[in-house]
Amino acid sequence: MPKRALSAVLDSGATSAASVIRRHLSPAVANTSDFIAERASGSYIYSTDGQKHLDMVASLGALSTGHCHPKVVNAIQKQAASLIHSQQNIFAATTPLVGLLDRMMEITAPSLTRFFFANSGSEAVDNAIKIARGHTKRQNIICFENSFHGRTYGAMAVTTCKTYYRQGFAPLMPQVVVAPYPYCLHCKVREAHPDGDSWYKVQPNGNPYEARGCCNAPIDALKWILKQQSAPSDTAAIIIEPIMGEGGVLVPPPGFLPALRQICNEHGILLIIDEVQVGVGRTGEWWGHQHVSGTAIEPDIMIFAKGIASGFPFAGLATREHLFEGLSPGTMGGTYGAGPLACATACATLDVIKEEKLLDNATARGRQLASGLVELAERYPILDVRGRGLICAAELGSRGGAASAEPGIAAAVTKAAGRRNLLLCTAGAREVLRFLPPLTVSEGEIDKALHILGESLEEVFNSSAAQLKVA
Ligand SMILES: Cc1ncc(COP(=O)(O)O)c(C=O)c1O
Known part of the structure; x- marks a missing residue:
């Protein structure tokens, strides 16, 4: 039988194979590397050219238990042999759904x-907006600067971290109001305050975020928004990530989420917490919003995806008991939602996270990673190290010591790391390197990643020959 054309290109081992193959895929999907993935295990992914890559991206946080964890693989194989799919409108439930x-x-x-x-995640965000509007009979949704909630029309309308997620796609879902978010490193109030620097320091150990103060300007701004732009009686929900992931790994100051909870309580506004990127153990707690000390903050709607099923497509939301009042049967659904294969994968994922104490590992390895980044900040222009557990970031400065970083410098560092077989990603509209390794990552793998990162920073910042290879 004649070889199919693209398979033949791949088998030829040509260095241009990836670009030939990508000619048949949407160019609107951005790629950060040009290798073709073949198989993976734990924290490593192997490409068809025989290279082994250390994965500090983990499919943007989806691979909570690492690549192809044997218990997760086993659960998928077992479930596939007994019941692959049963549409959620047909049966009351499936056995894996009950377990989940x-x-x-x-x-x-x-x-x-x-x-x-x-x-x-995007589909879950859209459904959360439907529930909020359906329950409250109000239309407005307040989201924040630097947010990312997805690419479908509802989720895109509450996504503000980069223009390119929305550019050219208007009209978007209406009745969205964007509120300021505390980006402490660039906060003008902090910069102008005589004690501002002591509110905010790069600290390697413990949990620096509890010590960080806030000028409260974003909360004041939100209160004005409720007076000037979005009357509480028109405001269905406030949607927020516990840590802005795509927006630059921005951890809110300690009082911020409790203040949102209080404002929501005062006005009957629903608080939607989007745990898609940081939930399911990534921060060292099951959910990113659980780090708030003192008054516990509880969402009205919590959205999850990514890490819940180790990379198997799956997402969902959890709500308070009464929130579905006002939504009649049939208003929510979908052919594949709550599918047994996905539910069985999620059950195995949650069991592995518990059995292997991955929340503790996320905390310990996160501290190791943050400490290593702070050490690198002594030698390279790293302006800030932030994150929690295994969502961690380093915001870069400029090569010449100028106040603002050169556009593209973070992408240049990820390219330099990629040439050394370390997978990293960027975040936000500024120059931020982001780390989202599997929760199973080992001490040795974090050390190795930091070592390669050091070499990559050296190449980009100190080599006179280095150019910004961003393309
Ligand atoms: C916080 C957050 N919400 C929603 C989404 C959208 O999820 P999905 O890509 O599964 O649609 C993402 C994806 O990165 C995310 O980080």
């Missing part, structure tokens, strides 16, 4: 008693 509900109720706030399952 039990597990989810163990790890979510007691007030979150109702669940809805979908296939992607």
Whole structure:
């Protein structure tokens, strides 16, 4: 039988194979590397050219238990042999769904008693907006600067971290208001305050974020928004990530989320917490919003995806009991939501996270990573190290010591790391390197990643021959 054309290109081993193949895929999907992935295990991914890459991106945080964890693979194989799919409108439930509900109720706030399952984070965000509008009979949704909630029309409308997610796609979903978010490193109030620098320091150990102060300007701004732009009686929900992931790994100052909870309570506004990127153990707690000390903050709707099923497409949301009042049967659904294969994968993922104590590993390895980045900040222009557990970032400065970083410098560092077989990604509209390794990552792998990063920073910042190879 004649070889199919693209398979033949791949088998020829030509260095241009990736670009030939990509000619048949959407050019609107951006690629940060040009290798073709073949197989993977743990923290490593192997490409068809025989290279082994250390993965500090983990499919943007989806691979919570690492690549192809044997228990997750086994659960998928077993489930595939007994029931691949059964549409959620046809049966009351499936056995893997029952197992998943039990597990989810163990790890979510007691007030979150109702669940809805979908296939992607964006789809779950759209459904959360539907629930909020349907329940409150109000239209407005308040989101924040630097947010990312997805690429579908509803999710895109509440995404503000980069113009290119929305550019050219208007009209967007209406009735969205964008509120300021505390980006402390660039906060003008902090810069102008005589004690401002002591509010905010790069600290390698412990949990620096609890010590960081806030000028409270964003909360004041939100209160004005409710007076000037979006009356509380028109405001259905406030949607926020516990840490802005795509927006630059921005950890809110300690009082910020409790203040949002209080404002929502005062006005009957629903608080939607989007845990798609930082949930399921990544921060060292099951959920990113659980780090708030003192007054516990509980969402009205919590959205999850990515890490919940180790990279298998799956997502969902959990809500307070009464929130579905006002939504009649049929208003929510979908062919693949709550599918048994995805539910079985999620059950295995949650079991592995528990059995292998991956929350503790996320905390310990996160500290190791942050400490290593702070050490690198002594030699290279790293302006800030931030994150929690295994979502961690380094914001870069400029090569010549200028106040603002050169555009493209973070991408140049990820390219330099890629040439050394370390996968990294960037975040936000500024120059930020982001780390989202699997929760199973070892001490040795973090050391190796830091070592390669050091070499890459040296190449980009100190080599006279270095050019910004961003393309
Ligand atoms: C916080 C957050 N919400 C929603 C999404 C969208 O998820 P998906 O890509 O599964 O649609 C993402 C994806 O990165 C995310 O980080």
